[in-house]
Amino acid sequence: xxxxxxxxxxxxxxxxxxxxxxxxxxxxxxxxxxxxxxxxxxxxxxxxxxxxxxxxxxxxxxxxxxxxxxxxxxxxxxxxxxxxxxxxxxxxxxxxxxxxxxxxxxxxxxxxxx
Amino acid sequence: xxxxxxxxxxxxxxxxxxxxxxxxxxxxxxxxxxxxxxxxxxxxxxxxxxxxxxxxxxxxxxxxxxxxxxxxxxxxxxxxxxxxxxxxxxxxxxxxxxxxxxxxxxxxxxxxx
Numbered sequence: 001x002x003x004x005x006x007x008x009x010x011x012x013x014x015x016x017x018x019x020x021x022x023x024x025x026x027x028x029x030x031x032x033x034x035x036x037x038x039x040x041x042x043x044x045x046x047x048x049x050x051x052x053x054x055x056x057x058x059x060x061x062x063x064x065x066x067x068x069x070x071x072x073x074x075x076x077x078x079x080x081x082x083x084x085x086x087x088x089x090x091x092x093x094x095x096x097x098x099x100x101x102x103x104x105x106x107x108x109x110x111x112x113x114x
Numbered sequence: 115x116x117x118x119x120x121x122x123x124x125x126x127x128x129x130x131x132x133x134x135x136x137x138x139x140x141x142x143x144x145x146x147x148x149x150x151x152x153x154x155x156x157x158x159x160x161x162x163x164x165x166x167x168x169x170x171x172x173x174x175x176x177x178x179x180x181x182x183x184x185x186x187x188x189x190x191x192x193x194x195x196x197x198x199x200x201x202x203x204x205x206x207x208x209x210x211x212x213x214x215x216x217x218x219x220x221x222x223x224x225x226x227x
Contacts, residue, residue: 034216036218041202041221041223042221043120043218043220043221044157044204045218046216046217089156089157102159102216104158105156106155107154109154
């Protein structure tokens, strides 16, 4: 069964601190891995997308890494801000169908305290 | 500005009522999707469409129905709402290659009382 597992389930950090969120997946075949940020009551917004050949991708203070051999990804947030409080969702796409099916993790709920 | 719009943002409705959740995109995307998301849980695909007059059921069984008469419009309908339908419904669209163009709407929070 294709799965995407994220850890931790929730995380509280102080403003200005760094943090790293983890994503392990078993999706095969693999097409790409995306990280989304979802504010409460809103739709997910794309942060990064990485294909098999990419092992790091940055978007401002967000840096994602991908190890396709171990099927692991991480999202590192630098110098956190209060506005970073949100759910961060790891999404993996396979290339096995014309739909390019997406597999969603349950997300890591990040809370940044002042 | 190219975007994807969902209305209403919030809806509280009584059991047995018929409702339609609207979704429109201005990006010219062929593919559109409906997801259902409960708090703290992953998104589940309930419907998708490859283009006009194309609709398919997703992974999660749903009593809702969809239609795709125009490329930009993908409404979701519940003929008779029940409390079990209470959830957040997210619409998304993508280009044919589903590369960087996979975009979500802001969602509709549905509560059936």
